[in-house]
Amino acid sequence: MSSAPAVDISHLAYRYGEHEAIRDLTLGIAEREVFAILGPNGSGKTTLFRVLSTLIPIQQGEVRILGLDLRREASAIRAQLGVVFQSPSIDKKLTVLENVIHHGRLYGLGGRELHTRAEEMLSRLGLAERSRDLVEKLSGGMRRRVELATGMLHRPRLLLLDEPSTGLDPGARSDLWQYLEQVRDNDGVTVVVTTHLLEEAERADRIAIMHKGQLAALDRPDALQAAVGGDSITIRTKDPAGLSAEIQKQFNIPAMVLDNSVRLEQPNGHQWIPRLVEAFPDRTESITLGKPTLEDVFIHFTGHRFWNEVDPETQPKGRGRKKKSGH
Amino acid sequence: MSTISVNKPATVSAWPVIFTLSQRELVRFFRQKNRVFGALVQPIIFWLLFGAGLGTARVGGADSNRLDYSHFFPGTLVMILLFTAIFATISIIEDRREGFLQGVLVAPVPRWSIVMGKVLGGSAIAMLQGIVFLFLGWITGKLGWFQVISPSTTALQWVAAIALMFVISIALTALGFLIAWRMDSTQGFHAIMSVFLLPMWLLSGAFFPMDVGGWLGWIVRLNPLTYGVAGLRHCLQNESVGVGLPSLSLCWIVSLAFAAVIFAAAWSIAGTRSTGDLL
Numbered sequence: 001m002s003s004a005p006a007v008d009i010s011h012l013a014y015r016y017g018e019h020e021a022i023r024d025l026t027l028g029i030a031e032r033e034v035f036a037i038l039g040p041n042g043s044g045k046t047t048l049f050r051v052l053s054t055l056i057p058i059q060q061g062e063v064r065i066l067g068l069d070l071r072r073e074a075s076a077i078r079a080q081l082g083v084v085f086q087s088p089s090i091d092k093k094l095t096v097l098e099n100v101i102h103h104g105r106l107y108g109l110g111g112r113e114l115h116t117r118a119e120e121m122l123s124r125l126g127l128a129e130r131s132r133d134l135v136e137k138l139s140g141g142m143r144r145r146v147e148l149a150t151g152m153l154h155r156p157r158l159l160l161l162d163e164p165s166t167g168l169d170p171g172a173r174s175d176l177w178q179y180l181e182q183v184r185d186n187d188g189v190t191v192v193v194t195t196h197l198l199e200e201a202e203r204a205d206r207i208a209i210m211h212k213g214q215l216a217a218l219d220r221p222d223a224l225q226a227a228v229g230g231d232s233i234t235i236r237t238k239d240p241a242g243l244s245a246e247i248q249k250q251f252n253i254p255a256m257v258l259d260n261s262v263r264l265e266q267p268n269g270h271q272w273i274p275r276l277v278e279a280f281p282d283r284t285e286s287i288t289l290g291k292p293t294l295e296d297v298f299i300h301f302t303g304h305r306f307w308n309e310v311d312p313e314t315q316p317k318g319r320g321r322k323k324k325s326g327h
Numbered sequence: 328m329s330t331i332s333v334n335k336p337a338t339v340s341a342w343p344v345i346f347t348l349s350q351r352e353l354v355r356f357f358r359q360k361n362r363v364f365g366a367l368v369q370p371i372i373f374w375l376l377f378g379a380g381l382g383t384a385r386v387g388g389a390d391s392n393r394l395d396y397s398h399f400f401p402g403t404l405v406m407i408l409l410f411t412a413i414f415a416t417i418s419i420i421e422d423r424r425e426g427f428l429q430g431v432l433v434a435p436v437p438r439w440s441i442v443m444g445k446v447l448g449g450s451a452i453a454m455l456q457g458i459v460f461l462f463l464g465w466i467t468g469k470l471g472w473f474q475v476i477s478p479s480t481t482a483l484q485w486v487a488a489i490a491l492m493f494v495i496s497i498a499l500t501a502l503g504f505l506i507a508w509r510m511d512s513t514q515g516f517h518a519i520m521s522v523f524l525l526p527m528w529l530l531s532g533a534f535f536p537m538d539v540g541g542w543l544g545w546i547v548r549l550n551p552l553t554y555g556v557a558g559l560r561h562c563l564q565n566e567s568v569g570v571g572l573p574s575l576s577l578c579w580i581v582s583l584a585f586a587a588v589i590f591a592a593a594w595s596i597a598g599t600r601s602t603g604d605l606l
Contacts, residue, residue, distance in 0.1 A: 053433050078435035079339070089430025093355045105347040106434035108339030150430070 004067055006031045006158055006190035007052065012061035014047050014213075021047040023213040025061070029206075031157075034184050034191040036201040038294070039210035045194040046086075048210070049162045052192065053083045066157055079107065082156035082189075084147045086163040092136035096127055096146050099135060100153060107154035121149045125179070141172030148179060152187075159183060161193045165200055177203045198294035209298055216301040221294070228292035228300045231269025235262045235276065236285040243283050250279060258305050265292070265300065341440035348431070348444025349451060352415060356452050366411060366452070370460035373403050400464055400475040401559035402533025405552065407460050408453045408496050409528055413520060415449030416503030420513050439594045442504060446590065449500035450493065457492050464563075476563045488562035491582060495555040498586035504593040532556045554581035 007029035014022040022044045029035045039045045050056045051063065054074045063070040065077045083089075090099045100118040104110070109117065122128050125145045135143060144164065151159060159180075165173040177200070183189045193204065201207045202221045209217040209224070217224055237243045240257045247255040247262065256263045266272050269289045277284055290296070299305060356362055422428040431441055464475045480488075506519050530543070531552035547553050558578030573581075 055429060055433055075435050078433055081433065083430070083433045085426055085429050087426035087429075089426045089428075091351065091355070091427050092425070093358050094351065098354070102347050102351055103430070103434075105343045106339070106431060106436055108343070108435070110343055 004031075005029055005064075006033075006066055007035075007192065008062075008064040009048075010062045012048075012051065012058065012063060014044075014051060014056070014059050016047075021213050022051075025213070025215055027208055027215055027218055029190060029192060031190050032184055032188050033205040034180055034193065034203070036204035036207045037192065037194045037210060038196070038198070038201040038207050038298075039194075040196055042212075043210040044213035045196075045210045046162060047213075049160060049192075049194050053081065053160050053162075054078055079154075080157045082151035082154070082159040084144075084151045084159070084161040084164055086166055088143055088147055090135055090143065090146050090150060093134065095132050095134055096122065096138070096149075097131040099146060100149055103150040104153050109154060117153055118149075121153050125149050140167040141169065141175075144168060144172065144176065148176075152183065152189075155187070157189060159189050159191045161191070163194055163196065165195070165197060173200065198298070201294060207294075209301055211298075211302040211304065217297065224294070224297045225292045228296050229265050230267035230292075231265070232290050232292050232296045233264040233266065233269050233272055233276070234258075234288045234290070235264075236260055236287070237262060237280075237283050238285070239283065243280060246280065246283075247276070251275075256299070256303065258299065263299065265296070339435055341437050341443070344434075344436045344440040345444045345447060348441065349448030352418070352445065352448025353451055355418070356415070362414075366456045367459060369410070370407055370456060370463055373407070373460070397473075397475040397564055399533070401556050401563060402528075402531070404457055404460055404464075404492070404559060405495060405531065405533055405556050406528055408457050408492060409499050409524065409552075411453035411456050412449050412496050412499035413503040413524060415452050416445065416500055416507050417513055417516050419445060419504060419507045420510050420516060424511070438598045442501070442590070442594050442597050445504055446497060446500045446593070449503065450496035453496040453500065454489075454493060457496070458489070461488070461492075477565055479565065480563055484562045484565070488559055491555065491558045491562060491579070494582045494586050495552075498551070498555075498582065498589050501586065501589040501593045505589060505596055508593070508596050527552055551581055551585035554578040554585070558582060 005028040007027075009028070010026045012022055012025040013020070025044075025048070037045045037048060047056075051058060051070070052065065054070065054077060058071055066080050068077050068080075070077060091102070094102070097118060100122065101114060104114040104118060119128070119131070122131050125148060127142070127145055127149060130138065130142065135146060138146070144167075147164075151161075161180075164176055168176065180191050180193070181203075184191055193200075195201050204221065206218065206220055207224060208215055217227070219227070235243065237260065240260060240262050244255040244257045244262045247253065247264070253264065253266065264272065273287060273289055277287060292300075295305075356366075419428070422431075461476075468474050468476055468478060502524075506523075507516055510516050510519075527550060530546050530550050532547055533552075533556050554573060554577065557572050558575060560572060561575040561578060
């Protein structure tokens with residue numbers, strides 16, 4: 001973090017009517033880092049993305065992007081931003097090349113320079129052969145690459161991507177991340193990605209974990225995992241509350257209740273397994289031991305399971321929605 | 328390797344943006360074959376229907392029936408402009424739903440250029456169709472079938488008619504934009520169309536004569552579209568202009584003002600940012 005931060009957010013708040021989507025958020029993103037904003041649906045990450053991409057105005061707090069004030073200098077910021085939306089902003093009725101050209105004109109490019117850049121960008125993303133094809137004929141992964149080509153065409157200094165791997169198969173997802181790393185290393189671009197995929201966020205340089213509109217944790221992926229402290233042990237049981245209390249009483253260690261299970265974080269987890277099974281033989285349906293994953297990190301910092309959040313952002317019309325579960 | 332220029336202009340100039348956005352409208356139009364088909368066939372169907380209508384009227388032998396057909400001609404022309412302009416701007420709802428619009432909204436472009444691009448693109452499509460219909464009117468006269476455009480129409484009057492059609496197209500496309508900007512479904516737009524846009528056309532002197540009395544007459548007189556239809560009557564049918572028609576200069580003033588006011592309104596609504604942008 002030698003230079004000024006690429007993104008500097010302080011005390012940002014945003015509400016949709018009664019619902020507080022972002023609450024008093026303060027964080028900084030360094031230049032030339034791949035930064036993941038991780039959170040379940042409804043954590044406020046999409047709202048944050050919309051604020052950063054200048055799509056919605058700031059309600060409270062301050063945001064500086066590349067040294068510019070988002071409130072007053074939004075259009076100067078826009079020229080430096082590459083934005084890749086979750087729902088594609090490319091036109092399906094146009095060809096790949098036409099989309100890229102149109103986009104370039106929106107950023108003040110034109111003439112031969114635009115065409116040269118467009119072709120360069122398309123061949124870099126492996127789209128040269130498909131440049132005359134209509135976008136509607138492309139696969140999801142290909143379309144995402146067109147989006148990336150348009151997003152990077154005007155050489156932005158900050159690339160914002162909202163859930164970029166939605167609808168991508170694992171291979172395409174891996175390609176995407178490789179490309180993002182390339183963009184950071186070769187072009188010196190700061191990359192900010194929102195995601196709800198835990199395994200994806202692990203590839204970022206740093207992760208901000210969002211929960212209910214607030215920052216739950218912020219660090220490098222390995223540091224976050226180290227913060228969990230040891231191994232995670234999950235015991236499935238019919239009476240998690242009772243079992244949790246018993247464990248705390250008997251062993252004097254913290255035990256968290258999550259749905260139908262009790263969760264412990266202890267160093268040398270393997271030694272705890274026999275002790276726990278022996279102590280509560282008929283109350284343990286299953287017991288699992290694992291190295292901490294980002295889900296453990298999320299649980300550690302928020303006390304909630306990652307997938308149990310209701311999503312107020314995706315139900316603006318007040319329609320009810322069932323909680324997601326599983327995972 | 329990094330060749331990033333920090334001194335980029337804050338906002339790109341508007342004209343390439345307007346050009347590229349209207350070009351996109353046209354490319355999309357020509358690429359959707361059913362739209363092109365509809366746009367070309369619709370005027371022909373109208374023409375055939377009128378032709379058939381006139382054919383049966385001719386049995387009566389009354390000469391005034393000719394006037395009836397030519398009475399409907401400018402109104403039909405405006406209806407064609409109305410439909411095409413409106414359908415072209417419905418696409419803003421699609422653009423929003425499919426995500427194209429958000430890409431434009433975060434680009435460093437002036438808002439009015441977004442409106443202008445959309446409006447000019449829609450107007451160009453409307454004009455294409457209007458000119459096809461105008462041509463049909465001219466050719467039927469040349470062939471001696473029926474005279475809907477005065478044979479004494481001068482070159483200047485033709486130019487004036489086409490210019491006025493353009494002004495009407497701008498006004499109607501901007502009106503479509505204004506209505507569509509905040510809508511999240513095309514169904515909602517269709518509802519507005521049947522309760523607002525179609526009556527506006529019916530009460531524009533396209534159907535009823537200008538001198539209809541009572542409250543209906545007032546609506547006709549207050550309806551800005553009336554002056555578009557009347558202006559076209561002036562330009563294309565200077566001999567058979569009916570009674571109570573507003574003067575040509577008034578027609579121009581009202582039509583230009585209509586286009587300017589609606590465009591300004593569309594511009595101002597496009598400047599508002601709300602959660603509506605985020606569907």
